[in-house]
Amino acid sequence: MLSVRSWLRSFSDADEIMESEEMSIMGTKIVYNHRAIEKKWREKWEENPVNPKVDDNGKKKPKYYCLDMFPYPSGNGLHVGHWRGYVISDVWSRYKLQQGYYIIHPMGWDAFGLPAENYAIKMGVHPAKSTAENVANIKRQINDIAALYDWDMEVNTTDPNFYKWTQWIFVKMFKAGLAYEKEFPINWCPSCKTGLANEEVVNGKCERCGAEVTKKNLRQWMLRITKYADRLLNDLDKLDWPEKVKKMQTDWIGKSYGAEVDFPVDGRNEKITVYTTRPDTLYGATFMVLAPEHELAKSLATDETRDAVEKYIYDSSMKSNVDRMQDKEKTGVFTGSYAINPLNGAKVPIWLSDYVLADYGTGAIMCVPAHDDRDFEFATKFNIPIIQVIAKDGKEIENMTEAYTDASGTMINSGEWNGMESAVLKKEAPHIIEEKGIGRATVNYKLRDWVFSRQRYWGEPIPIVHCPDCGCVPVPEEELPLRLPDVESYEPTGTGESPLAAIDEWVNCKCPKCGKPAKRETNTMPQWAGSSWYFLRYVDNHNDKELVSREKADEYLPVDMYIGGVEHAVLHLLYSRFYTKFLYDIGVIDFDEPFHKLFNQGMITGKNGIKMSKSKGNVVSPDDLVRDYGCDSLRMYELFVGPPELDAEWDDRGIDGVNRFLKRLWNLLMDSKDQDIQPTKEMIRLRHKMVYDITTRLESFSLNTVISGFMEYNNKLIELAKKTGGIDKETLETIAVLISPFAPHFAEEMWEQLGHTETVFKAGWPTYDENEMKEDEIQIPVQINGKTRAVISISAEASKEDAIAAGKEAIADKLTGNVIKEIYVPKKIINIVMK
């Protein structure tokens, strides 16, 4: 079919040929014509939207806010994979609409940031221009989905009326002490030529472009997300999110309980504080390791060790993240100095090694080789003594070949702690240490503060002025937005300066506080800045006084259902939670979690699970499929390819299946609609069962089986219609409503063909009656020793005796042994156990 089509398309009037062919009338029957139907209803909806606008909302109806992650306007347009999430959220929105909810289903553009900017650079056009073009193109493609989007709510992160508030939030954070400047070696992508947040480094590589991330010492704007670590962690409990995402965030925040212990340096009036989660093993500490970047690292060297120590510190600073991670074998250098174990006075050597991270804990650790794998490896390599302090199964391990890391066993070689259970001591030790005055109980997080500035052009300018007298002064709130200036050269410089730094007339300004000459901050915000709060703006996007009015926020927010890929688990979803909590703290909104329920849809891939991309040449565009099969068929096929939460390989051929289904349903409608068929008992039963099945599958988000359910019932009804000549009107009406979230144009046409003049979306979701679903006669398998030997038909109400008697009769010739047990599970099975 497709190849014939493409052959026909080579003629100039191919579309007209196809159109007339499909419009043709075969006999007296009108053939399903998706083009005519979809065009007709698209126009009708344009005139009379099925979901009323915000302002028409009676405010009495319950609302449902369904949202999918907004796209960035890439130059490649949408492929069938993008469709999936949009179809899922639209199906859910329309289902909620049928249940009587007022639906908020907006769409917008995440248009600042690297993808848009890199595309612009590649094409040699200004990002503002290419972004606007790409938005227009993708908007056209998105309209093909026929989703319930309310374009009056549209937002665009590059619109000054939007980024005014992105900047406003930053100013508020600055005033709250949550945004601060810091100079330190940050993750730097040499290809994107910008600093990156920790979350944007995946396996040592840039999340965007895959280039190896290096370190660069830069002055940076940071957001103190760590201050929210506990709340970000604890509030996960109240979210209806996939466990997988909750776990990823939990691991990323990485809270651990332990103790800081102060080790005096031998012969010096200094101490080194270490962080440990295993203070119970303190007696087993036989050495100490500092990160090469530790502030005391250099000064601990003696005359004999100085050269080696300085070389090691220098070498470490030259290693990239990837190098440092991939080093299989531990390296290190002895400083020549010793520390005193504050518990037992033991003198332990102080080493430097890059397996200790400078920015976690205190940048220094005590090492207990007997009970830590890394310490064991290090001690073995450098011949450092190993002292066991936990007895496994009551005794010391002889000839230790690996560390014993379980916290289960009895303490030994541990002075007054001897004989205690290690698991108990692990909990008590921090407090004991605190009482002794040699340390304190503490917690630590893997989460780091957020590196928030980017040395790129296409982002929100950070609204800060650097004044020689006043320091960092925020741009006054009434002067926002601070507009991104137009610039001729917007390519990244790679020097650590943003292209904005080259615009003197923009950079030079007056200090808002004292009026003296000052300079503007030239870094811009990351793409996440806009996407961390955009969902709040939809419901009040024209408000020029507030980010969102409290009235509208209270009424419409937060988001009930959020749909997006799992790739945002620790980026967008963590940042959005942080922003929401901050806005809650300053009273902008009255909730502190943005997304009540989260659904992660799986990715659509090309053959063999390869991600669709232009460079791989495996991108499938929805445009041809919409033209050849229709929006309704594609919508249904997007769901039919597999469980929505799992990845699925795209195969064009499968769409024929759903298209044939719609054609068969159409033919059933055409055969039945003018016949006034009286419903048989079987039709009524099927109708109730169908409502039950479709509804329960939809509720459990098993959207692929909803589609197969439609096919199953359609097949059954077609069989039935062969006997009766058609299907009753009520059953057909029920199908039209049930299928309306999935194939909205088809449903509307079906509804109209059945004589209705109002939209099907006002029909209301059908209900079922379990009594009507019951069958009088049921088919039930009869087994001998668990193997099916016959299938019999009995009354659904049959007693155990009657059922078993009927079952035995059916397999009488096989009942040759002694029956030792007879099992009847009502309506399920008969099993005769024989010897």
Add this chain to the structure above:
RNA sequence: GCCGCUGUGGCGGAAUUGGCAGACGCACUUGACUCAAAAUCAAGCGGGUAACACCGUGCCGGUUCGAGUCCGGCCAGCGGCACCA
């Protein structure tokens, strides 16, 4: 290395609380219609057998009248974290 998820026909995938494994669809085969093709309709479609029997849900074992489903032990693939002390 640690944590999580997933293993079912040629393929995508179905199987409430354990109860006829393979629904639904794709592909394929055959037949009808057609000069022919497409479309459509009808039949078939895990392996095995002439037909039964029998064997089949990654592998090994267990519980049970009965296991894709529960338990124990492995194997493979995918994903997350990755020296976080």
